[in-house]
Amino acid sequence: MNSMKLIVLLAVVLVPLAFLLGRWTAKPGRPVKRFHAVTGLRPGKADYYYQLHAATWPGVLKMIEEANIRNFSIAVKEIEGKLYLLSYYEYVGTDFEADMARVAADPETQRWWKETEPCQLPLPDAAAKGAIWADAKEVFYTP
Numbered sequence: 001m002n003s004m005k006l007i008v009l010l011a012v013v014l015v016p017l018a019f020l021l022g023r024w025t026a027k028p029g030r031p032v033k034r035f036h037a038v039t040g041l042r043p044g045k046a047d048y049y050y051q052l053h054a055a056t057w058p059g060v061l062k063m064i065e066e067a068n069i070r071n072f073s074i075a076v077k078e079i080e081g082k083l084y085l086l087s088y089y090e091y092v093g094t095d096f097e098a099d100m101a102r103v104a105a106d107p108e109t110q111r112w113w114k115e116t117e118p119c120q121l122p123l124p125d126a127a128a129k130g131a132i133w134a135d136a137k138e139v140f141y142t143p
Helices: 003-023 046-054 058-066 096-105 107-119 124-128
Strands: 033-041 069-079 082-091 134-136
Touching (some): 058 096
């Protein structure tokens, strides 16, 4: 490969990739806080829940980003015929409570929750607190 092709490859591929990686990671000096949680998925609601998340509303995704949440994922696991949702995300901001309050106050996110919450079946400890998701403790991590 000649040097001009290599320069073009670096400019077209690696520079945008470096930009994206920098955008989606914590800023220098800001530690990433990892969050894990679990909830049930109501019988008969799984297909609707999957459809919602296959086409997550753009305003909800925008709010997630603005609230300094990165690498957000939800997985599903069937155990003894019951479905459970497992969530994970990283928080890269400096004021978690304020960012989460902004998310909770967002009208589109509130509408989203009106669609998703009836699909979810809180575990007993979360239900006792009036919550949907029960916090899970991280026991292992490797970067």
